[in-house]
Amino acid sequence: MPSENIKVAVRVRGFNDREKALNSKCMVEMNGNTTTIRNPDPNAGEAEKRFAFDYSYWSFDGFKVEPNGYLAPDGPKSRYCDQKRVFNDLGVGILNNAFEGYNSSIFAYGQTGSGKSYSIIGTPANKGLVPLVCGQIFDMIESKKKESPEDQFEVTFSMIEIYNEIVRDLLSSKGAFDRKGLQLHEKPGRGFHIVEKDLKPTPVNSYSTIEKLMEQGNKNKSIAETKMNATSSRAHTIVELVFKQTFKKDGNEMQRVSVINLVDLAGSERQSKTGASGDTLKEGIAINLSLTSLGNVIGALASQNSGKTVRVPYRDSTLTKLLMNALGGNSKTVMVAAISPSDNNYAETVSTLRYADRAKQIKTNAKVNEDPKDKLIRELQDEISKLKAGGVTMIGGISADLSKKEYERAKREMEENIKRQLEESEKQMERLKESYEQRLAEAMSKAKELDNQNINEKAKICPHLSNINIDPMLTGSLKHLLEYPEGRNLLVIGAADGVDIQIYGLGVSDRHAGISWENGEFFVEPYLNSRVMKNGKQHEEKFQLNNFDRLVFGASLYYIFINPTKFDQDSEQFIINQVTTITVEKIQKEIAQESGLISDGFDKRDPDELQCINELIDLMPMVEEANQMSILMDKKMRYDLMILNPIVMGDPHSKPKPVILVKKFGTTLEWIWYSDRFLDRKALMSDYYLDYKEDAKINNPKYKEFDPFIDAPDMPVMIGVGLVEPKCILHRIPLSDNPKVFDYSKKLSGSLHVDLMPCDKQGIIFENIEKSIIQNPEKNLNELYFLVRINNVKCLSTRYKKIFCQYKCFGEEQFTMTDAGGDTNNPNISHQRMISYSKVDPNILKYYSTFPLFIQVFGVQISSMNESNKMTTRQWFDKERSEKNNSVEKLREEVNRLQLDLDRTKKKLKNVETLLDFAEKKKKKKIRVDYVRECILSNNPEIMTKLYELVNKLNDKD
Numbered sequence: 042m043p044s045e046n047i048k049v050a051v052r053v054r055g056f057n058d059r060e061k062a063l064n065s066k067c068m069v070e071m072n073g074n075t076t077t078i079r080n081p082d083p084n085a086g087e088a089e090k091r092f093a094f095d096y097s098y099w100s101f102d103g104f105k106v107e108p109n110g111y112l113a114p115d116g117p118k119s120r121y122c123d124q125k126r127v128f129n130d131l132g133v134g135i136l137n138n139a140f141e142g143y144n145s146s147i148f149a150y151g152q153t154g155s156g157k158s159y160s161i162i163g164t165p166a167n168k169g170l171v172p173l174v175c176g177q178i179f180d181m182i183e184s185k186k187k188e189s190p191e192d193q194f195e196v197t198f199s200m201i202e203i204y205n206e207i208v209r210d211l212l213s214s215k216g217a218f219d220r221k222g223l224q225l226h227e228k229p230g231r232g233f234h235i236v237e238k239d240l241k242p243t244p245v246n247s248y249s250t251i252e253k254l255m256e257q258g259n260k261n262k263s264i265a266e267t268k269m270n271a272t273s274s275r276a277h278t279i280v281e282l283v284f285k286q287t288f289k290k291d292g293n294e295m296q297r298v299s300v301i302n303l304v305d306l307a308g309s310e311r312q313s314k315t316g317a318s319g320d321t322l323k324e325g326i327a328i329n330l331s332l333t334s335l336g337n338v339i340g341a342l343a344s345q346n347s348g349k350t351v352r353v354p355y356r357d358s359t360l361t362k363l364l365m366n367a368l369g370g371n372s373k374t375v376m377v378a379a380i381s382p383s384d385n386n387y388a389e390t391v392s393t394l395r396y397a398d399r400a401k402q403i404k405t406n407a408k409v410n411e412d413p414k415d416k417l418i419r420e421l422q423d424e425i426s427k428l429k430a431g432g433v434t435m436i437g438g439i440s441a442d443l444s445k446k447e448y449e450r451a452k453r454e455m456e457e458n459i460k461r462q463l464e465e466s467e468k469q470m471e472r473l474k475e476s477y478e479q480r481l482a483e484a485m486s487k488a489k490e491l492d493n494q495n496i497n498e499k500a501k502i503c504p505h506l507s508n509i510n511i512d513p514m515l516t517g518s519l520k521h522l523l524e525y526p527e528g529r530n531l532l533v534i535g536a537a538d539g540v541d542i543q544i545y546g547l548g549v550s551d552r553h554a555g556i557s558w559e560n561g562e563f564f565v566e567p568y569l570n571s572r573v574m575k576n577g578k579q580h581e582e583k584f585q586l587n588n589f590d591r592l593v594f595g596a597s598l599y600y601i602f603i604n605p606t607k608f609d610q611d612s613e614q615f616i617i618n619q620v621t622t623i624t625v626e627k628i629q630k631e632i633a634q635e636s637g638l639i640s641d642g643f644d645k646r647d648p649d650e651l652q653c654i655n656e657l658i659d660l661m662p663m664v665e666e667a668n669q670m671s672i673l674m675d676k677k678m679r680y681d682l683m684i685l686n687p688i689v690m691g692d693p694h695s696k697p698k699p700v701i702l703v704k705k706f707g708t709t710l711e712w713i714w715y716s717d718r719f720l721d722r723k724a725l726m727s728d729y730y731l732d733y734k735e736d737a738k739i740n741n742p743k744y745k746e747f748d749p750f751i752d753a754p755d756m757p758v759m760i761g762v763g764l765v766e767p768k769c770i771l772h773r774i775p776l777s778d779n780p781k782v783f784d785y786s787k788k789l790s791g792s793l794h795v796d797l798m799p800c801d802k803q804g805i806i807f808e809n810i811e812k813s814i815i816q817n818p819e820k821n822l823n824e825l826y827f828l829v830r831i832n833n834v835k836c837l838s839t840r841y842k843k844i845f846c847q848y849k850c851f852g853e854e855q856f857t858m859t860d861a862g863g864d865t866n867n868p869n870i871s872h873q874r875m876i877s878y879s880k881v882d883p884n885i886l887k888y889y890s891t892f893p894l895f896i897q898v899f900g901v902q903i904s905s906m907n908e909s910n911k912m913t914t915r916q917w918f919d920k921e922r923s924e925k926n927n928s929v930e931k932l933r934e935e936v937n938r939l940q941l942d943l944d945r946t947k948k949k950l951k952n953v954e955t956l957l958d959f960a961e962k963k964k965k966k967k968i969r970v971d972y973v974r975e976c977i978l979s980n981n982p983e984i985m986t987k988l989y990e991l992v993n994k995l996n997d998k999d
């Protein structure tokens with residue numbers, strides 16, 4: 042069988058709301074099968090990048106929304122690629138392959154939110170490959186059955202998830218709770234499989250059963266996600282259809298089995314950014330081992346194809362073990378690379394396109410899968426016919442060129458052998474059929490059961506909480522009905538077994554809150570120290586629920602309250618419309634607004650600021666989760682979000698950025714993590730927490746030397762930044778400055794001494810300044826040389842040592858680091874470096890006359906540990922919260938006092954104004970300004986009031 046390349050399709054989606062709000066630009070263009078991408082930064086000076094793929098799908102624009110919600114091309118000229126087109130190109134091929142007995146795989150790759158699930162699963166109105174393939178397979182079976190009624194077809198369905206290297210069965214009710222996960226084993230020559238006793242694929246005979254199973258799968262996915270504090274974007278979902286055909290051929294029963302794998306991979310973003318965050322993680326501490334390994338396998342296979350012999354590291358991860366056949370073996374494989382069109386996702390999109398480009402070099406070798414026994418029988422029969430024809434073929438080591446007697450004996454043996462084999466395979470077929478039918482019956486009754494207790498149906502009429510998930514596909518997959526047993530009007534929601542509504546997630550207490558029903562209304566009462574938010578605001582007291590209120594329980598469990606009994610419109614569509622407009626992003630925005638982190642008109646701000654706020658909003662729940670994990674494992678760490686003053690980043694083009702201030706309780710140690718590093722660490726913290734929960738101690742060797750919650754204390758941290766105005770060097774005037782150093786929060790943290798000394802080409806400082814001075818650098822400065830000297834650094838805090846500086850000049854990619862000082866906080870670091878520009882162009886002039894030189898100061902922290910402090914992390918948090926509350930209380934009192942003062946002063950002022958006015962009008966010199974002043978100074982409102990009354994009286998008299 043000839044090998045063929047993996048087919049690669051790239052699909053670009055339209056702008057999402059956020060990209061629209063940012064006024065994003067489309068950087069992607071498609072022409073025929075070619076996809077082109079431009080760098081949004083015109084200064085990068087890069088040519089556009091061009092990639093040729095098997096399919097380039099344009100789903101960016103040119104569509105209309107049909108009444109049923111289907112997105113279709115908006116005219117004959119539209120190049121919009123809809124779900125049907127993807128199915129016709131990729132899905133139909135897979136179905137045909139399956140009927141011919143080939144294995145097929147489709148996997149979707151791309152960053153979170155790029156449209157992987159949309160292509161693979163789709164939405165109810167825009168079904169993706171899984172539902173379309175599943176729907177069509179039964180139609181095709183029906184028409185095959187009409188052609189030859191004797192043929193039999195069996196389809197089984199399974200849905201698994203790989204998260205943190207553990208495989209879970211999403212269709213089993215205990216799947217979400219399965220700690221060890223399903224085991225894999227290797228069948229020689231056939232790759233890795235899940236141990237059969239672990240995973241029982243469900244027989245299916247209609248599309249509607251598959252639909253129900255997928256609903257169940259999504260529900261389990263949501264539960265597993267919150268239970269493990271995972272985000273679905275880090276999990277890989279694999280839907281597997283096994284398709285068995287039994288048909289008669291030349292009087293024999295033949296069996297063909299083909300496997301269809303549809304894989305929705307984890308978001309690729311953390312993959313390409315790891316390393317960019319500067320975190321040098323040790324091998325084996327990958328953010329997503331499976332995805333890293335997939336990249337390595339694709340790389341190895343691609344270079345193998347170009348003639349190199351390389352080991353393909355399939356065995357490195359669970360995902361690559363399971364995809365072994367799909368990638369390098371017996372399968373026809375398609376990769377769908379999903380990309381965002383937007384300029385702010387440029388780097389990610391280029392990385393996805395490169396990944397796809399490598400994948401297209403891979404060759405696979407698909408074979409028709411027939412039952413080995415059938416194959417043997419067929420081979421034997423072939424041999425017999427050849428023997429009969431008197432051929433001279435070898436059969437099982439017996440030469441056919443034998444005496445007649447021997448030939449007869451061999452033939453008899455062979456025929457007996459065949460008969461035995463046939464009987465055996467028939468028996469086995471019967472057994473299989475029986476067990477299949479039995480399992481089918483079981484599955485049908487299970488589906489019926491699911492139907493009976495169909496929560497979705499009940500939710501149409503019963504008040505309930507419906508979940509909101511970051512992955513829109515999982516929104517609405519969990520519904521908790523608010524049904525009160527006889528005689529009760531309170532339901533307890535929490536994590537404990539046996540509570541009325543069990544929810545899982547970080548920061549969810551055993552008994553988290555009570556939901557009561559009083560006089561036809563619903564109320565929520567948060568229990569002690571539980572985090573319950575309504576519409577962005579944390580509540581500690583009981584509050585009433587109204588339709589479509591957004592609730593947050595714990596760190597990041599989002600729900601919307603729906604009470605269908607209170608709708609004016611009783612339509613299902615109405616609920617769907619209401620619910621689909623609510624996203625995690627919107628809830629986070631509400632929280633950020635309520636907490637004062639962002640203000641009302643923020644979406645009208647400039648794109649950089651908006652981008653920063655969007656990032657902040659995304660980080661909020663994760664920071665909350667990190668803190669919760671710290672509390673639960675008593676890590677003595679605290680994480681706080683803040684917006685970093687861009688100046689400290691040491692680059693004039695830096696934009697405001699949310700960062701995480703990391704603090705170790707009981708010490709003075711603190712670090713600033715940029716979001717990339719935090720996200721990497723957060724992923725690892727979640728893994729760590731999972732291991733912790735499962736073993737109650739960390740015995741995973743990968744954490745022996747590495748703790749994702751903290752940085753090594755000897756890692757230098759930034760003390761602050763000092764700015765020097767370098768403009769004078771353009772005039773060849775030396776500068777000697779003592780800039781102040783300010784930290785990330787603009788607080789004074791020290792000072793430095795910096796000299797900028799103009800010099801000649803040899804580095805010799807001009808002695809006669811007056812002679813060397815240049816009045817008009819635009820005209821007369823042709824070359825520029827100067828020395829940067831950094832001497833004494835004074836750091837206000839004594840908690841730093843090994844202090845050093847770093848800076849970069851125009852045109853330099855890398856920062857230059859000075860030597861580090863010793864164990865003092867006021868070291869003398871004698872740094873000198875010459876900066877040379879042999880040709881001065883307008884960019885250099887503009888840069889040095891516009892921007893300061895940023896000199897960042899770093900040091901190693903000396904921890905002053907307060908060992909005597911035995912508080913737990915939870916106690917720390919509680920203490921800080923109450924201190925914060927107290928200080929808020931104090932502030933409030935202060936504000937009230939000031940307000941009173943202000944009112945008083947205003948009143949006084951008014952009195953004085955009236956008084957003066959009166960004096961002016963009547964020229965009553967008696968009332969002298971002195972007197973007025975006295976009144977004011979007396980600061981006695983009573984006197985003022987009296988005075989005022991007096992004046993009024995006088996006024997009236999006149």
Ligand SMILES: Nc1ncnc2c1ncn2[C@@H]1O[C@H](COP(=O)(O)OP(=O)(O)OP(=O)(O)O)[C@@H](O)[C@H]1O
Pocket residue numbers: 053054055057100112151152153154155156157158159160164273274307308379511512513514
């Ligand atoms: N081709 C498309 N046409 C219209 N809408 C799309 C398209 N692709 C994606 N979308 C929409 O974009 C959003 C994000 O897509 P999707 O959830 O498929 O991303 P994803 O890559 O699977 O993300 P995740 O990793 O979070 O699952 C969804 O609301 C989806 O409906």
